[in-house]
Amino acid sequence: MTYLSHLQCSDCGRHFNASEIQTYCPDCQAPLFACYDLDAARFKLDRDEFRRRLPGMWRWHEFLPVSNPENILTLGEGDAPLLRAPRLGAELNLPNLYVKDEGRNPTGSFKARGLSAAISKAKELGIEKVIIPTAGNAGGAMAAYAARGGLQAYIFMPNNTPNANVEESRIAGATVIQIDGLISEAAGMAGEKARAEGWFDVSTFKEPYRAEGKKIMGYELAEAFEWRLPDVIIYPTGGGTGLVGMWKAFDEMEKLGWLENKTRPRMVAVQAEGCAPVVKAFESGASFCDFWIGATTIASGLRVPKSFADQIILKYLHESQGTAVAVSDDLIIAAQHRLAALEGIFAAPEGAATLAGLEILVEQGWVKPEETIILFNTGTGLKYI
Amino acid sequence: MTRTILYIEDNADNSLLVRRALEARGYQFLWAENGLQGLEMIEQKQPDLLLLDINLPDIDGYEVARRLRSSGKGQLAYLPIIAITANALKGDAEKALNAGCDVYMAKPINIRELWARVEAFLPTTE
Numbered sequence: 001m002t003y004l005s006h007l008q009c010s011d012c013g014r015h016f017n018a019s020e021i022q023t024y025c026p027d028c029q030a031p032l033f034a035c036y037d038l039d040a041a042r043f044k045l046d047r048d049e050f051r052r053r054l055p056g057m058w059r060w061h062e063f064l065p066v067s068n069p070e071n072i073l074t075l076g077e078g079d080a081p082l083l084r085a086p087r088l089g090a091e092l093n094l095p096n097l098y099v100k101d102e103g104r105n106p107t108g109s110f111k112a113r114g115l116s117a118a119i120s121k122a123k124e125l126g127i128e129k130v131i132i133p134t135a136g137n138a139g140g141a142m143a144a145y146a147a148r149g150g151l152q153a154y155i156f157m158p159n160n161t162p163n164a165n166v167e168e169s170r171i172a173g174a175t176v177i178q179i180d181g182l183i184s185e186a187a188g189m190a191g192e193k194a195r196a197e198g199w200f201d202v203s204t205f206k207e208p209y210r211a212e213g214k215k216i217m218g219y220e221l222a223e224a225f226e227w228r229l230p231d232v233i234i235y236p237t238g239g240g241t242g243l244v245g246m247w248k249a250f251d252e253m254e255k256l257g258w259l260e261n262k263t264r265p266r267m268v269a270v271q272a273e274g275c276a277p278v279v280k281a282f283e284s285g286a287s288f289c290d291f292w293i294g295a296t297t298i299a300s301g302l303r304v305p306k307s308f309a310d311q312i313i314l315k316y317l318h319e320s321q322g323t324a325v326a327v328s329d330d331l332i333i334a335a336q337h338r339l340a341a342l343e344g345i346f347a348a349p350e351g352a353a354t355l356a357g358l359e360i361l362v363e364q365g366w367v368k369p370e371e372t373i374i375l376f377n378t379g380t381g382l383k384y385i
Numbered sequence: 386m387t388r389t390i391l392y393i394e395d396n397a398d399n400s401l402l403v404r405r406a407l408e409a410r411g412y413q414f415l416w417a418e419n420g421l422q423g424l425e426m427i428e429q430k431q432p433d434l435l436l437l438d439i440n441l442p443d444i445d446g447y448e449v450a451r452r453l454r455s456s457g458k459g460q461l462a463y464l465p466i467i468a469i470t471a472n473a474l475k476g477d478a479e480k481a482l483n484a485g486c487d488v489y490m491a492k493p494i495n496i497r498e499l500w501a502r503v504e505a506f507l508p509t510t511e
């Protein structure tokens with residue numbers, strides 16, 4: 001049973017009914033967050049009981065938004081392995097270095113988590129047609145979950161999206177529209193189509209539930225470290241759903257009284273030099289990002305000129321005393337080779353970017369040898385061949 | 386002194402949202418539904434800032450910006466312009482800046498960001 005109680009605007013705090021279809025706050029034009037009755041959950045739930053359940057994201061169903069279990073659309077997402085990286089750690093003098101390998105999710109990326117949650121909830125709300133703009137992996141994931149739920153999927157993606165994303169979407173029955181532009185332009189077109197046709201727009205943060213699926217990464221990390229959060233989380237940041245979702249998970253677990261340490265991880269947003277709006281805003285102390293002109297990088301998931309949740313991402317980076325780092329495509333490629341050669345992990349370019357970012361932070365002395373550090377590999381490199 | 390902002394936008398819902406947001410901050414709000422009407426209002430009302438939608442029913446926002454910047458009328462040539470678009474076409478942001486807009490914002494218009502962008506040109510604490 002879910003403890004979902006309502007939705008709340010991330011800016012003005014206005015409440016919204018979670019039993020009705022919602023998008024974002026109509027007053028502030030800011031994302032909505034799902035809220036749970038954590039006081040009730042605190043008294044009824046035992047944190048250690050969750051590890052005795054069958055593996056997967058939905059073992060945390062109390063903190064996911066679906067009321068009727070029959071509406072849950074799962075392909076086995078979640079509980080992606082947390083791998084120690086001893087050889088890489090030895091090179092960097094970081095003995096407590098880990099990789100959360102999200103490439104092991106269905107459809108080969110962490111997008112499966114968010115889309116499992118969002119499409120399940122869409123089904124529960126009676127939605128029949130869903131539309132998404134995507135840099136690639138979110139489209140493939142949405143197509144898969146929509147197929148499983150019998151929903152019709154429409155996907156807008158840039159025409160330089162990896163072919164695997166196009167093919168996996170089409171074979172799952174989705175209608176794919178490739179456009180001459182970036183994800184921001186795909187988002188504009190998808191939004192217009194959604195308004196014109198009455199389809200539900202599952203764009204990042206323009207509906208409340210993708211972040212809920214992603215937040216479970218935070219629950220899994222806490223559980224894996226015996227409810228003590230790691231020191232540093234390094235996360236490739238395009239739309240930023242995972243970064244925001246995990247911070248939300250830490251908030252929830254704190255309210256549940258589940259955490260053993262009061263110190264939160266320092267969150268690090270890694271972006272590509274060719275598209276680094278968060279880094280630029282963070283470094284200048286701005287509270288929102290400028291739209292990045294001429295975005296270009298091999299990491300298609302990082303070609304996001306401006307996230308709809310930019311203000312929240314920046315807020316959480318500051319709250320966590322974290323930072324933001326830009327890395328070149330050359331460094332991303334080198335890091336991809338090192339991850340594979342030293343640890344056997346064939347990471348997506350976005351995931352490899354986190355290692356490139358870590359190497360910069362090591363040089364700067366921003367991380368310390370005794371710290372527990374998590375790199376997020378958000379997808380498998382196989383999809384980019 | 387009350388500052389005046391003109392919004393050229395063919396969508397009444399968007400206009401209403403922005404009107405509420407700006408009036409809440411003490412700005413005077415003017416609305417034009419198309420580019421040519423907007424250019425006329427700029428001449429007549431001399432606003433302090435222009436919010437400019439790109440996809441308009443007559444001349445597009447790029448053309449509005451270009452005409453203003455090349456008008457030879459000093460005041461208009463330096464009128465701050467914030468382009469607001471649904472970025473439905475490739476390179477909208479680049480085109481808007483090249484046409485003479487100062488800032489580019491994508492829809493949906495985040496109101497807190499809008500306030501900050503407007504405030505940067507027209508401080509309310511004067």
